[in-house]
Amino acid sequence: MKSAAGSAAVALERKADPLENVDYRLAVTPEDKERIYRLRYNAYLREGAILPSESERVTDEYDDLPNSFIFGVFVDGDLYSSIRVSVLNSEWRESLSAGMFPDLILPELDRGKVIIDPTRFVADPEKARRFPALPYVTVRLGYVACAHFNADIGLANVRPEHRAFYRKVFLQEPWGEPRLYSGLIKPVGLVAAHYPSIRDRVFQRFPFMRSSAFERRMLFERPGDQAFIRSFRIRPAVIAG
Template identity: 45%
Template sequence: MNDRVMRALERIDYRQALSHEDRERVFNLRYRAYLREGAIAANEDERFTDPVDDQPNCLIFGVYADDELAGAIRLSITVPGMPQIPTAQVFPDTVLPQIEAGRVLVDPTRFVADARWSRELPELAYLTLRLPWLAMEQFEADVMLAAVRPEHYPFYRRLWGNTVVSPPRLYPGLAKPVMLSQLDFPRAVSRIETLYPFFRAREDERAAIFGPGPLTWLPAAAANRAQPIRT
């Protein structure tokens, strides 16, 4: 599997969706993916977005395969002064105490893939999940959250060793409940990167994707530097 993912990685660009056009492409991809799974109802706009997409500590990424939008993911990060993350609204009893204790959390949500590309590039899920993994290292985070449907949890348990911290609850805007698992990143990083070396950042890759410092990726600062990143 490692060889397959490493070969597939050569076809991938990670692009932060900052322009109106790129964001709309991601919102439409989300819509099609969630509609296909019966998680949302159809709408005339054929887009799926919420107020989290406009928060300053939110990064929206498109994952491009052979220059086509194949997947997307949203990352919310509890940087100082901006503790708001979407999963804290659904699981406040579990998430808020960690934020109040000063732990840095990465909250990946809206993880979607194009149906055709999922078939053509089975490694797409691993390639997309490199983004929250790289964000954990970039922002020196302590915990990676995973608010996912119960049938998806075994994937995270097998891949990273996530542990369940809350049973399923309804998530705003979704028809199907999600459960919460999380990963203690500092304890897991050495083991996971030994098992799956494709999660390791390539030279200068994190800085190219997120910027050289912890705040330079904010939309106001990043608008003039967003470029496709060939990994």
């Protein structure tokens, strides 16, 4: 019997446009972020990843960094999921995964690599059941970031039981054995892929993972980010998609 994820992948390969009713919104205001912090709390608590807290919110020191982008994924105008995309290079070196796995990530940054680190992927459980494509639509933001910032490596920070899914669907291989992050009670590990090597195979299977230059600019170029953007624009824009 096929898994739910496997069945969703097959359906996505046949579906013309799973993004038809999806809207990505960058969380900018305190109100936007607070709504996502509470979604994180409810999702993590539901899956037993955290203990209850009086604040009923999950945030960390990486949420307000210039190289972090917090997105809400809305379907028909309703918040379904969220993900944070951190963009790393030799100058911008802080993210959740870099903090957990400095021995693996920092040497790659020292070599001049650009790394996309999507973390804090959470979804409303009830809404996710109504929209099986939600995991794919949400993690797509990592692929959009990889194209926009000419990434060398795309990461996923996942629990051990989810590694097989990321390997099968997104061609990401285990990179770091599970470790505990402060506030979580379940360990998470790294999976990674060399983006230029796998991008065409992923796009061939899931064409909706592609993005236009206009979409990339709308999602990842914020007012006041000139210094951050310049640190990536010095690299030739050799990757499109």
